[in-house]
Amino acid sequence: MADVTFTVDGKKLTAPAGTLLIDACKAAGIEIPAFCYYPGLSLQAACRMCLVRLEKVPKLQTACTTPVAEGMAVSTETDEIKQARKSMVELLLGNHPLDCPVCDKGGECELQDMTYKYGAGESKYVEIKQHREEQQWSPVVYFDRPRCILCYRCVRVCGEGMDVWALGVENRAVGSVIAPNGGDHLNCEECGMCIDICPVGALTSGTYRYKTRPWEMNHVATICTHCGDGCKTTLGVRIVTDGSEIIRGNNRDKSGINGDFLCIKGRYAFDFTTHAERITKPLMRQADGKLAPVSWEQALDFAGRRLKEVRDSRGGKAIGVIGSNRTTNEESYLLQKFARGVLGTNNIDHHRTADYAAFAAALKGHAGREASLRDFASAPAILLIGNDPTEQHPALAWQVRTNVRLNRSRLYVANHADIKLRRQAKAAVTVPQTGYAAFVQYLSGREGSFDGNDATAGFCDAIRNESSLLIVFGSELRGRDIQSLVQFGLSLPDTKFACLGDYSNSRGAADMGLLPDLLPGYVPVSAAAQFNEEYCASLPTQPGLDLVEMFDAAGRGDLAALYVVGSNPVARYGIDPSSLRNTFLIAQDMFLTETAALADVVFPAANLYEKAGTVTNTYGDLQLVKKAADKAGVRTDFELIVRLADKMGANPKTLVPFGKGVRADFGQTRGAQSGEADRHAVWLAANHLEPKLSPFDPFAIFDEIQRLVSAYNVPRLNLLTGNDEHIKSELVQIEPGSARRDLVFPSNDDLYTSGTLGKYSAKLRETVESGTTVMKPAESETAAD
Amino acid sequence: MPSLVSHPDEVKIISHRFGQGAAEIDRYIELDGYKATRAAVEKGPEWIINEMKASGLRGRGGAGFPTGLKWSFVPKQSDRPKYVLVNGDESEPGTCKDHVIFLHDPHAVIEGTIIAGLAIGSKMGFIYLRGEYRYLLKIMEKAVADAYAKGFLGKNIFGSGIDFDVITQTGAGAYEVGEESALMESLEGKRGVPRIKPPFPAVVGLYGGPTVINNAETIASVPHILLMGGEAYAKVGSERNGGTRLFGISGHVERPGVYELPMGYSLRKAIYEVGGGIRGGKKLKAVVPGGSSTPVLTADEIDVGLDFDQMGKAGTMLGSGGIVVLDESVCMVEFALRTIQFYQHESCGWCIPCREGTDWLKKSIGRLHAGGAVDKDIDNIRYLAENMLGRTFCPLGDAAAMPTIGFVKKFRKEFEDHLNGRGCPYKHAREREEALV
Amino acid sequence: MATEKKTIFSPELAAHFDKLVTLYPVRRSALVPMLLYAQDEVGYISPAVIAEVAERIGIRENDVASVLSYYSMLRTKPAGKYNIQVCTNISCMLRDGYGILEHCSRRLGIGHKEVTPDGVFSLEEVECIGACCWAPAIQVNYDFFDDLTPGKMDRIIDDYRAGRGKETV
Ligand SMILES: Cc1cc2nc3c(=O)[nH]c(=O)nc-3n(C[C@H](O)[C@H](O)[C@H](O)COP(=O)(O)O)c2cc1C
Ligand code: SF4
Numbered sequence A: 001m002a003d004v005t006f007t008v009d010g011k012k013l014t015a016p017a018g019t020l021l022i023d024a025c026k027a028a029g030i031e032i033p034a035f036c037y038y039p040g041l042s043l044q045a046a047c048r049m050c051l052v053r054l055e056k057v058p059k060l061q062t063a064c065t066t067p068v069a070e071g072m073a074v075s076t077e078t079d080e081i082k083q084a085r086k087s088m089v090e091l092l093l094g095n096h097p098l099d100c101p102v103c104d105k106g107g108e109c110e111l112q113d114m115t116y117k118y119g120a121g122e123s124k125y126v127e128i129k130q131h132r133e134e135q136q137w138s139p140v141v142y143f144d145r146p147r148c149i150l151c152y153r154c155v156r157v158c159g160e161g162m163d164v165w166a167l168g169v170e171n172r173a174v175g176s177v178i179a180p181n182g183g184d185h186l187n188c189e190e191c192g193m194c195i196d197i198c199p200v201g202a203l204t205s206g207t208y209r210y211k212t213r214p215w216e217m218n219h220v221a222t223i224c225t226h227c228g229d230g231c232k233t234t235l236g237v238r239i240v241t242d243g244s245e246i247i248r249g250n251n252r253d254k255s256g257i258n259g260d261f262l263c264i265k266g267r268y269a270f271d272f273t274t275h276a277e278r279i280t281k282p283l284m285r286q287a288d289g290k291l292a293p294v295s296w297e298q299a300l301d302f303a304g305r306r307l308k309e310v311r312d313s314r315g316g317k318a319i320g321v322i323g324s325n326r327t328t329n330e331e332s333y334l335l336q337k338f339a340r341g342v343l344g345t346n347n348i349d350h351h352r353t354a355d356y357a358a359f360a361a362a363l364k365g366h367a368g369r370e371a372s373l374r375d376f377a378s379a380p381a382i383l384l385i386g387n388d389p390t391e392q393h394p395a396l397a398w399q400v401r402t403n404v405r406l407n408r409s410r411l412y413v414a415n416h417a418d419i420k421l422r423r424q425a426k427a428a429v430t431v432p433q434t435g436y437a438a439f440v441q442y443l444s445g446r447e448g449s450f451d452g453n454d455a456t457a458g459f460c461d462a463i464r465n466e467s468s469l470l471i472v473f474g475s476e477l478r479g480r481d482i483q484s485l486v487q488f489g490l491s492l493p494d495t496k497f498a499c500l501g502d503y504s505n506s507r508g509a510a511d512m513g514l515l516p517d518l519l520p521g522y523v524p525v526s527a528a529a530q531f532n533e534e535y536c537a538s539l540p541t542q543p544g545l546d547l548v549e550m551f552d553a554a555g556r557g558d559l560a561a562l563y564v565v566g567s568n569p570v571a572r573y574g575i576d577p578s579s580l581r582n583t584f585l586i587a588q589d590m591f592l593t594e595t596a597a598l599a600d601v602v603f604p605a606a607n608l609y610e611k612a613g614t615v616t617n618t619y620g621d622l623q624l625v626k627k628a629a630d631k632a633g634v635r636t637d638f639e640l641i642v643r644l645a646d647k648m649g650a651n652p653k654t655l656v657p658f659g660k661g662v663r664a665d666f667g668q669t670r671g672a673q674s675g676e677a678d679r680h681a682v683w684l685a686a687n688h689l690e691p692k693l694s695p696f697d698p699f700a701i702f703d704e705i706q707r708l709v710s711a712y713n714v715p716r717l718n719l720l721t722g723n724d725e726h727i728k729s730e731l732v733q734i735e736p737g738s739a740r741r742d743l744v745f746p747s748n749d750d751l752y753t754s755g756t757l758g759k760y761s762a763k764l765r766e767t768v769e770s771g772t773t774v775m776k777p778a779e780s781e782t783a784a785d
Numbered sequence B: 001m002p003s004l005v006s007h008p009d010e011v012k013i014i015s016h017r018f019g020q021g022a023a024e025i026d027r028y029i030e031l032d033g034y035k036a037t038r039a040a041v042e043k044g045p046e047w048i049i050n051e052m053k054a055s056g057l058r059g060r061g062g063a064g065f066p067t068g069l070k071w072s073f074v075p076k077q078s079d080r081p082k083y084v085l086v087n088g089d090e091s092e093p094g095t096c097k098d099h100v101i102f103l104h105d106p107h108a109v110i111e112g113t114i115i116a117g118l119a120i121g122s123k124m125g126f127i128y129l130r131g132e133y134r135y136l137l138k139i140m141e142k143a144v145a146d147a148y149a150k151g152f153l154g155k156n157i158f159g160s161g162i163d164f165d166v167i168t169q170t171g172a173g174a175y176e177v178g179e180e181s182a183l184m185e186s187l188e189g190k191r192g193v194p195r196i197k198p199p200f201p202a203v204v205g206l207y208g209g210p211t212v213i214n215n216a217e218t219i220a221s222v223p224h225i226l227l228m229g230g231e232a233y234a235k236v237g238s239e240r241n242g243g244t245r246l247f248g249i250s251g252h253v254e255r256p257g258v259y260e261l262p263m264g265y266s267l268r269k270a271i272y273e274v275g276g277g278i279r280g281g282k283k284l285k286a287v288v289p290g291g292s293s294t295p296v297l298t299a300d301e302i303d304v305g306l307d308f309d310q311m312g313k314a315g316t317m318l319g320s321g322g323i324v325v326l327d328e329s330v331c332m333v334e335f336a337l338r339t340i341q342f343y344q345h346e347s348c349g350w351c352i353p354c355r356e357g358t359d360w361l362k363k364s365i366g367r368l369h370a371g372g373a374v375d376k377d378i379d380n381i382r383y384l385a386e387n388m389l390g391r392t393f394c395p396l397g398d399a400a401a402m403p404t405i406g407f408v409k410k411f412r413k414e415f416e417d418h419l420n421g422r423g424c425p426y427k428h429a430r431e432r433e434e435a436l437v
Numbered sequence C: 001m002a003t004e005k006k007t008i009f010s011p012e013l014a015a016h017f018d019k020l021v022t023l024y025p026v027r028r029s030a031l032v033p034m035l036l037y038a039q040d041e042v043g044y045i046s047p048a049v050i051a052e053v054a055e056r057i058g059i060r061e062n063d064v065a066s067v068l069s070y071y072s073m074l075r076t077k078p079a080g081k082y083n084i085q086v087c088t089n090i091s092c093m094l095r096d097g098y099g100i101l102e103h104c105s106r107r108l109g110i111g112h113k114e115v116t117p118d119g120v121f122s123l124e125e126v127e128c129i130g131a132c133c134w135a136p137a138i139q140v141n142y143d144f145f146d147d148l149t150p151g152k153m154d155r156i157i158d159d160y161r162a163g164r165g166k167e168t169v
């Protein structure tokens, strides 16, 4: 809209017509206090904190509901307004318990800040205060009614934002109260958005209540380790005897790709890190067949020696490596470099949850066609094929809902199930669970296999007429189907794509070459030669065994050693333990998983919250993970790979070329887990290395990734400042449509499960078992409401 | 059944059919019923609005906004249906005039609704009565049914080719629902919380369509105005305050009741002549002139004309025309307490100053009345009320603040008499009397 | 949408509701009247009433709860067969509304929002009921009685107890 010019406190300002005065002022650095106003949510004008004086208007007006207009003259700092704000705070504090000293929100409370800034020195209130007991609405949501100032933010974010509508207002006058839909409890998605958005301590978190004060914590902004959306989450950590523990997860700085959003997992399911069953000592299988704790030296020595023996006697072909969906890019990259360069094998794979390889191939030569998670908040039209984002990609669902609500974006849904996002859809078609491929053909104009009716025909026409479209699809589509869909999309004027996979770094695992036939950046192993120089080795050029083949080989006795990093294939693929009888198994994990339980050597590993590096979400948004928690006894997968290689006599300096490139430390080498600084220095000295830069520095590997994987060659400064960088999908060398086994096996984690981590999150389990998460949407509630 | 009263000074326009069985449609027709509507159908919107403007009729709901002007704000073209909304929520303490209209002249309300519809090009009208008025709803329902039967409502009314439907319903107990936008929320099946304005109802109202909302008395005046002509109607009243209105005189007068007096009529005469003077020969102490939300006048402030402008000059408001008369036996603090109790109970709770302010005031004035207050409490009461004034989301906050300020300002002495443990002198007096009997 | 078969209301009321929701431009507009009529029949807004009304209109039950808790005439607990509502607001107060309230309270042996043991009467102090000029006034259910004195009040109570009272519904 056209700009208008107006004056605030004598300053001349301009803003697009229709901008709300409160926003226009904020943009110009003029702070107007507000409780009920929240950007993106419906207007309330209830708290009356934002009252300002408009020239020639008799009454004070609310800046939160007044659009700027040409020539408008506003004053925001007169005595009259100061008094209005002061009295508003006085009225709020009247019946307020003022229990700040024991309130979780103390120190982060908007009411405290407002009182400090605008409030009165003394209280005029001498009447009796209404005390009311706090209520537990669910294992994670508590309500302390006397603290509530009725700004209705929670009601709106739950309804308008989440499309859950679990909160409402009951009674009237001073009796007015926020009420949960279950009467005395919640039936909802337990996202905890209501807690984040509450300006006061009325809604508090079951994981954090009364644990500490905000200023006692260290606040680390990092990336959630649960699903493929990669939300930014702020972890509150405090020092404990064996490191530092996470006691709160929330969305403190809302600068991430997830905006305001966090789901139940991102917010509460960090407690797996402190689970009692966590392994904190290396284990080795003893003569009696049992696993027993041993020293790091012993374990590493033994594992390294055995791997070397196998490699030297039977060659790399006899060794397999299985990587992780939740390790950093640097770790995945390093693992495949170790496999190919040191073990000399292409037998490397990971649990694939989406066919990223086919997706990359389909986009070959089409730069900038991959959608960032951010794009979903603004795309004029979105086509969703398969998947159930509300359950599996909650941040995506949030972006889409927000976009539909605020920008009237057109959502098209093709799904076999009655997924919740249909409620925001402009049009939806039901596709047979096995009919996605056929539907894509039909969409591409190849009638036949899919029997469409007028509705589906209209649906497809509408899509074909979109001038700017964003196509996002689930693991229902693979290989050639992805190829056809992308081809169709490219035939439209302006289309971007996104491929949905399950875990926090599944995308990274594929990009970094945890595949038997593809090197980092989807370079076919046949073209491995180009890596030789960097790796100071000649890499095998024959495709190796994929995950399934490895276990077959093991069963046949052809796989003498298997190195499993942060993965539990035995449980996931239902592997018969006996097939691993003759395989030397090394497992690296947080817990004694079904796989680790069979291992000869088990290394206790750190998780994503305990290390630094980068991860790539399923949309190709590259983000920095920062080390938040710290557990004595465990080591990062990165360090373990380096140490193993070292034990095998490999040169750490070539594995991690930490002499070269940018010398920045991710913070990785600090703290208990990687060995206290001195222990670390001793090791360096013993290996004639300069202590000033460490072979455990992921940035050294990141340098190499950026050199070899051009898509990852993004500006680094932005990453370092904690922002996301969208990788450039281009220069893939793999051939489109080449027939390869996609081996995609979605884990179908939903809102309340998260593979092994979910299993070990007590809070997640407790919440699901409490029965407060079941929610039946009323059909009548549509996006329009 | 409320008894009808009468006084020679009355000018019976709206009330001329009261007590003549006009609730029966045939009788109503004998008494010139539905003539005005016929005329309106023939002469069209232009004419209607001009007559309304000429009549100088100002809203009887309390705000006194010129009705013709309000109707002219409704856009001619609209892609959403337009609506007429009759506000019969009558809940302002001291007010019972709409009650009498629904009881004695329901068809006048229906006529006014149809005419308003014709004026703005609406096909549907709603008549919303407060929940307590169930027996009046029955009367309205019968009247509406009869009007349908006669073809005055429904398809092609009066052969005009125009369709018009009327829906009658009640609320369920909420003063705030009388506020126009809260009323629309209630009609849409929601909590009676007012809407953000602008947009105003004339542009975006009920179901998002342009809506004319008028008080029941305003609407009931419309057919009479068209019959006698706007000019003539205007002449009856005072300057810029056309016609007559129903005044409800209640409290300590000899002959309480609802009287139709010309606008500008003297308040003193209304009390001492029309109302028959103070009951039992007692002395007048104060008057709340236009419903409980209007600032109180003292005994020597009553030489003022009863119209919107003169009352405004006198520092109060004409409001809903509910004149509440207080004699010397009344404790003004107790009266102030009862008044704020009402607003505390009826606040919708949406915005901070009204929700918290009314409750705080109720507690403080209650404590003061009981004798538990000290000097600075009086200032604080006034401070609170003054800081609510003009800052609330809707005018209910003002309706609570204005009278409170008035009571403290004009009767501070009585407040002080309660301080420091003394408590209510009047209560003690009453107790002494009772003890004597 | 509830069908006659599984309704908790009388056939007449159910039929009326079927019509009511179609009367307005949006179904939800019928909510407030429906709740009041349901209360007249059932005696109060029971969870079952909330459930069926929500279903008939097609909204969530907590939406209904949120709306019904706003309106002071809607109750979630049973009242007496005859609910005596005494106005004590200004006009009635000036003409001894409180006296009438006290009298009823003494006569019935119950206080504000209480019900007599036999369930015949309940008492409620209410805000202005729009009968200011005929004060003091009360309502028994939906019927008005004005210009009251304790004596008149006694006769009204007697009439209702004897089943001779007015009964507008
Ligand atoms: C708190 C509050 C209560 C109101 N109650 C009523 C009412 O009971 N009846 C009424 O006609 N207007 C009432 N009004 C005024 C209406 O908002 C509106 O101005 C009026 O119905 C317009 O009709 P009129 O122009 O004919 O007066 C109330 C206003 C407020 C702020
Ligand atoms: S002033 Fe505020 S709380 Fe009071 S009734 Fe109006 S909106 Fe509701």
Ligand code: FES
Pocket (backbone or CB within 6 Å): A033, A034, A035, A036, A037, A044, A045, A046, A047, A048, A049, A050, A051, A062, A063, A064, A065
């Ligand atoms: S922010 Fe404007 S009223 Fe609350």
